[in-house]
Amino acid sequence: MPINFRHDVDAVLAEASRQNKPVLLDFSAAPM
Amino acid sequence: MWPDPRVSKFVQDNFIPARVHVKDDAQKFVEYGDKYGAQWTPTVLQLDPKGEERARIEGFLPTDDFLAQLMLGRAHLAFGMGQWDDAERRFREVVEKFPNSDAAPEALYWAGVAPYKKTHDPASLGATAKAFKERYQGTPWAKKASIWG
Numbered sequence: 001m002p003i004n005f006r007h008d009v010d011a012v013l014a015e016a017s018r019q020n021k022p023v024l025l026d027f028s029a030a031p032m
Numbered sequence: 033m034w035p036d037p038r039v040s041k042f043v044q045d046n047f048i049p050a051r052v053h054v055k056d057d058a059q060k061f062v063e064y065g066d067k068y069g070a071q072w073t074p075t076v077l078q079l080d081p082k083g084e085e086r087a088r089i090e091g092f093l094p095t096d097d098f099l100a101q102l103m104l105g106r107a108h109l110a111f112g113m114g115q116w117d118d119a120e121r122r123f124r125e126v127v128e129k130f131p132n133s134d135a136a137p138e139a140l141y142w143a144g145v146a147p148y149k150k151t152h153d154p155a156s157l158g159a160t161a162k163a164f165k166e167r168y169q170g171t172p173w174a175k176k177a178s179i180w181g
Contacts, residue, residue: 001040005051009064012050013083020081022109024047024102027065029054029073030034 036095039102046106047078078105086112100130104139111142116150137173140164144177157181 005026006012016023034040043049052061054073064070068077068085078087087105089098107122123143127136144160147153161181164174 001037001044003034003040003043003049005049007051007053007057007060009050009052009060012048013079016048016079016081016083019048022047022081022086022106023077023079023083024043024049025064025068025077025079026049026051027054027061027070027073027075027077028051 036099039095039099042099042102042106076102078102078109080109080113084112096130097133097135100126100133100135103129104135107139107142111146111149114149116146120146131167137164137168137171140168141173141177144180154180 009025012023012025015021051057052064054061070077072090074090074092076089077085080086086109087101089101089105093101103122103126107119107126110122111119120143123139123146126133126139127143130136140163141160144156144163147156157177157180161177161179164177168174
């Protein structure tokens with residue numbers, strides 16, 4: 001089950017606030 | 033770390049996952065790197081729903097250690113939000129599932145603090161000090177708990 005990482009961080013933060021859900025933010029250099 | 037099904041399930045169950053890539057999202061990487069003080073990869077942050085950082089993992093870890101740290105961070109997140117019962121359950125889960133991880137002594141410590149924060153009954157602190165006499169001796173967390181009993 002691959003993780004569906006999103007790249008629109010501003011939208012993620014706004015959604016987290018609305019849904020009262022935590023965010024996992026990955027700063028990565030791994031091959032994509 | 034990420035492809036492991038235990039890690040991916042934990043992330044999907046507990047977070048909205050987001051990624052900024054040093055090359056593919058270069059501008060965002062700088063922007064959010066400055067905002068959150070992330071200057072190395074991999075850096076994994078756990079943010080509460082208000083966007084405040086509650087836990088951080090810097091550098092590569094083997095999968096079990098990474099998952100233990102993720103679970104520890106999620107427990108700290110609950111603690112930071114005043115969800116004492118959930119925090120205690122999550123801290124104890126780290127100790128139970130990954131008793132030999134670096135995360136376990138810290139989790140045992142905070143598993144004692146969470147119920148105290150809820151009830152102000154010091155019994156959980158005493159029980160934690162006693163537990164540290166049986167395991168994790170020599171860790172900083174055992175030293176910190178030693179004042180409780």
